[in-house]
Amino acid sequence: MLEGSSSIVLVMTDICMPGRMDGLKLAQVIWLRWPLLPVILTSGNRSIPDGMIPPHSFFLRKPWTLDALHQAVRKYLTA
Numbered sequence: 756m757l758e759g760s761s762s763i764v765l766v767m768t769d770i771c772m773p774g775r776m777d778g779l780k781l782a783q784v785i786w787l788r789w790p791l792l793p794v795i796l797t798s799g800n801r802s803i804p805d806g807m808i809p810p811h812s813f814f815l816r817k818p819w820t821l822d823a824l825h826q827a828v829r830k831y832l833t834a
Contacts, residue, residue: 763792765831770798779803793831
């Protein structure tokens with residue numbers, strides 16, 4: 756779906772997901788293929804060292820407020 760498409764402008768994923776791929780691995784796959792696509796990672800169980808997140812992406816610790824989510828999304832959609 757992303758081949759030649761610009762319809763996805765932001766991805767948000769929880770770090771803890773069922774299955775073999777967690778949210779951090781998903782983000783790394785995204786960054787390899789689309790290095791400028793911002794990813795908002797969220798988790799209530801762990802944090803991420805700053806060096807693992809590209810400058811155009813963000814870690815949002817749970818529980819987050821709607822205002823915090825709104826600010827994070829607006830930051831990337833207006834950049």
